[in-house]
Amino acid sequence: MWHYRLPALRAGAIQLEKEEKTMKSMAQTVLGPVDGDLLGFTLPHEHLVLDGSSIFSEPAAATDRYMAHAPLGWESLSWLRYHPYENLENVRMLDEAEAIGELTLFRNAGGGTLVDVTVRGIGRDPESLARISRKTGVNIVMGTGLYTEASLTAAYRNMSVDEMAAMFVEELRQGVGSSGIRAGIIGEIACNWPAAPTELKAVQAAALAQQETGVSISLHPGRNRQAPFHLVEVLRGAGADLSRVIFCHTDARLRTPEDR
Numbered sequence: 681m682w683h684y685r686l687p688a689l690r691a692g693a694i695q696l697e698k699e700e701k702t703m704k705s706m707a708q709t710v711l712g713p714v715d716g717d718l719l720g721f722t723l724p725h726e727h728l729v730l731d732g733s734s735i736f737s738e739p740a741a742a743t744d745r746y747m748a749h750a751p752l753g754w755e756s757l758s759w760l761r762y763h764p765y766e767n768l769e770n771v772r773m774l775d776e777a778e779a780i781g782e783l784t785l786f787r788n789a790g791g792g793t794l795v796d797v798t799v800r801g802i803g804r805d806p807e808s809l810a811r812i813s814r815k816t817g818v819n820i821v822m823g824t825g826l827y828t829e830a831s832l833t834a835a836y837r838n839m840s841v842d843e844m845a846a847m848f849v850e851e852l853r854q855g856v857g858s859s860g861i862r863a864g865i866i867g868e869i870a871c872n873w874p875a876a877p878t879e880l881k882a883v884q885a886a887a888l889a890q891q892e893t894g895v896s897i898s899l900h901p902g903r904n905r906q907a908p909f910h911l912v913e914v915l916r917g918a919g920a921d922l923s924r925v926i927f928c929h930t931d932a933r934l935r936t937p938e939d940r
């Protein structure tokens with residue numbers, strides 16, 4: 681009987697191949713799936729609204745202290761370049777109307793899609809991203825993941841790799857909480873150097889969630905030349921598909937100030 685079953689099995693395999701191909705050629709946006717051919721010009725790593733209060737730190741030096749709460753402007757710009765996390769307003773983008781205004785400029789200049797890799801720890805806001813996408817007509821792909829250990833509460837730090845992976849998979853397949861808004865990329869998973877224990881768990885969990893869903897990973901390595909290479913090995917060890925991994929901010933990791 682096997683020769684009768686063989687064509688059926690082959691047909692099944694072909695069908696599966698087709699489905700996989702269809703899934704891989706679609707992008708999951710906050711307003712639903714979009715054909716990859718329709719994404720247009722795409723920004724792969726942005727933050728539209730974000731609250732980085734968790735990574736804000738008061739300046740240590742007495743003469744810098746007043747800058748922590750100074751308004752953003754030309755006068756503070758050069759100081760901010762060297763102390764980006766020591767001014768509260770510089771680590772927060774809470775103005776949805778401003779994000780809509782800026783994204784409208786992007787659309788009017790020919791932009792089609794933006795990947796917002798804001799994750800848990802820095803105030804990811806699925807409902808806001810959906811509103812921004814509706815108002816601007818720009819496709820927005822949202823991330824699932826965890827920011828640096830310092831940005832996370834104990835509840836996240838205490839999660840196991842499997843629990844983190846399950847959370848990522850749920851957000852990719854069902855959506856975030858009860859919003860029904862689904863993530864379309866894993867990341868940015870953010871690490872320091874050396875990577876903290878929670879950060880290493882999140883990287884391994886990203887690999888597991890990728891194996892289950894086939895979704896790409898966006899990684900933010902710590903500020904050290906070795907950091908991206910270390911994370912490649914962590915991902916490889918956890919079974920990630922390295923052809924679907926994006927390393928962000930590598931300009932500030934692989935090049936030192938001297939050879940920029």
Ligand SMILES: [Zn+2]
Pocket residue numbers: 725726727797868
């Ligand atoms: Zn980022």
